[in-house]
Amino acid sequence: MTTTHTVMPYDEALERFEPVLGLETHVEMGTTTKMFCGCSTTFGAPPNTHVCPVCLALPGSLPVANDKAIESTIRIGLALNCTIAEWCRFARKNYFYPDMPKNYQISQYDEPLCTNGYLDVEVGGKTVRIEIERVHLEEDTGKSTHVGGATGRIHGADYSIVDYNRAGIPLVEIVTKPIPGTDRLAPEVAKAYVTELRELLRTLGVSDVRMEEGSLRCDVNVSLMPRGSSEWGTRTETKNVNSLRSVERAVRGEIERQAAILADGGRIVQETRHFHEDTGATTSGRSKEEAQDYRYFPEPDLLPIAPSPEWVAELKSELPELPTARRRRLQAEWGVSDLDMAAMHNADAIDLVEATVAAGVPAADARKWWMGELARRANESGTPLADLAITPEQIARVVELVSSGALNDKLARQVLEGVLAGEGSPDEVVEKRGLRIVSDEGELSSIIDQVLASNADAADKVRSGKIAAVGALVGGVMKASRGKADAGRARELILEKLGVSE
């Protein structure tokens, strides 16, 4: 943690260098059982309770591959436009580490299940095609906790404890090819890719893709080359970047750091780096200059995976509508612009708008509420839009109340505020807070009389033909009614009372 590097401001870095990206994503499959045994994969169980002879690597135990995980991997491969191997094998990746019970990981090496695909992502209104190198299946390790010491890492710790509940959970690794040409959009492209991938995986129903629980983990590779050069620079790999925002920050931070070193005549060390959520900076980890020898060889305890072309074709035909196609369809149905659609996408609002439309709200209203008032509130409280304590049905009810004239927009906002604050359903909030529009003409008329009496100047101006001055009077009425008056009707009545017609 002593590595405080000078950084070059982003704009300057991009003037002098071109970044090349690469992303490796690990996704825990949402299968009910582990990759090679029958243990549960449920998150959050007491440590070492979801274990058995196989995932603890007791002597004599043997793995049996989880067919559902293989199927899910093939579906991911198909959704990413990959070629599916007709025959491939698991391989053992050998290295010693206490959280890996067998001291080898069953993974795939030179025979991945899926290869050569792509994923299109939208950044700044243009489509960027991210090429996929491979998608393969492996098993997760246990989880080490290093107690004592300053860094929380194994070096300097007093002791370490290991939870093997995670050991053996199916893990899919999705590796991109190097991504050149993103230029100054590199951080956004990286983020857009992970966002799009996450959405795709969610649509496939293969994982709960929770970055904060580690079910989707991202390693970000960055290298820089001087402008005009065609030879790529040395890359670093920033490990376990665990939020979408962090993906963007990690790329940006690494560009700024590497640029400073290179501009100074320095050399980039090929290494893994740790991302720090608090500062957005990365610090040096394990050097990869001398590649560790994992002594890969085909796993002799398992049979090769040989998915028949017929089965693969069947899986392909059964894929759900994928996010890009769905967005195109929804955009057409809702009749919104590219820009508005992109804004909804970036705000993670598409599912919410769709559900609200399904609850009977016109698309324009649904979009208006989610992207306006609700987005503002989510932003204020720092919660994802989807985590707001309000349902599409509740929004539908508010919209219904507005269109029936029972609420105006201002009151509707107060109703939403009440619902979000846990005060009950929209109707309950209206009731409790007394938010119904003043539609009683008598009451409205008496409010207007008071306002006219105390604003004689303005009233005179209107009488003398300066109709624009009516705004102040309407404002007064709204204020006096604490927003509950129907502003349009109040205006009509004021003009009527003052004997003016437009």
Place this chain on the structure above:
Amino acid sequence: MSLTRKTAAELGALIASGEVSAVEVTQAHLDRVAEVDPRVNAFLHVAAESALEQARSVDARRAAGEELGPLAGVPIAHKDVFTTKDMPTTAGSKILEGYRPPYDATVTARLREAGLVILGKTNLDEFAMGSSTENSAYGPTRNPWDLDRIPGGSSGGSSAAVASYQAPLSTGTDTGGSIRQPAAVTGIVGMKPTYGGSSRYGLIAFASSLDTPGPFARNVLDAALLHEAFSGHDVMDSTSIHEEVPPVVEAARRGDVAGLRVGVVKEFGGEGYQPGVINRFREAVDLLESLGAKVVEVSCPSFTYALPAYYLIAPSEASSNLARFDGMRYGLRVGDDGTRSAEEVMALTRAAGFGPEVKRRIMLGTYALSSGYYDAYYGSAQKVRTLIARDFEAAFHQVDVLVSPTTPTTAFPIGERADDPMAMYLADLCTIPANLAGNAAISVPCGLAEEDGLPVGLQIMAPVLGDDRCYRVGAAVEKAFEDRWGGPLLKEAPSL
């Protein structure tokens, strides 16, 4: 006749008919173990109490009118490389001293289901690596024919237990000959089933693509009965074959070779083979011919490369399989004094827990798999493996079974080859091809070598899933020899 001299089939019948109880049979064998095992050292652990309990349960089931299987109540010695939840399981290694697994191997579970009475766990070369049982961390087992000689290995405890009448049956595992070679040098029957024909679940792995559980017995029919009892598909072992167990018992009962084509492997014989072994082998071939078999010589040129290929593949897999023994979760842990890192504790544990032969093979395998050497070593060895399988395939177009001596020499003196790994490895010269190709192969006694009066084994190899042919030919040879000898070869063994 003493109960310990009877065959497993006879004991099973006596128990089923109620003429003797399983408890009597078990007690007789436990007495025999107490009498001779201090000299033989076949057992690492004797489970007298649980054996008697199992025997009582068989007797109770019979008393309740339940029909018993052919081996119910019959005692068995179990190689200490199979996990047993009620007994320690060491694999002959210090690194697992005192380890009690929480689960039974599939083979163990099936022995129990068949009503077999497990007397205890037998000695072996550490992690089944060796041909003499001298590599056990718990001292060598001795050959009942000559206590100064090795009983073969790695399943030497199991071969010695059966040859010294401590048990009528025992289990073994065969990775490069670890059942057939011990059977040959102790004058008993040992069978390596087709790879995948018997489950490896709970068998502490040496080389995953080669390890095969199989039976030992004093005659072919008993071996077939045991083979049938624990073999067959197992969902816990992905490499286990989804096929019916070949009709091994029927084949052992049939025991004829009339019209069968027998191939003599040309490459096995000559230099390095003891004359007495070659002589007994030739007599066995003549015998087969006299019984109506059609004998031809068959060339399997790739078999010459089997030994070097094996000593790349098996150590490679072992180097990975044995990585789990690191002192973190079970077994020995050395150096954990609060000052050392996990990495240091792992290294100290492995340095202290593994014997020299295991370390040698871990190093060999680590080297063979390392980047830059993989293609030259592991990769080439896998190609040889393919060639050997093709040689077998071609041979079985011409003949129904192949025969050879099981091992080039009779039992050698303890200590003779202990410092010469290459000489030790040669003991498996003839047995390794069947492991590399996954074929079935059996060793049956074919007489005593004239030089030393020690047993010689005849190896009979059959195609994948042709296990029944091994038993059919083996039973025919056994019957003809016993007619000639006036009884089993083992009656020539000195009484202990």
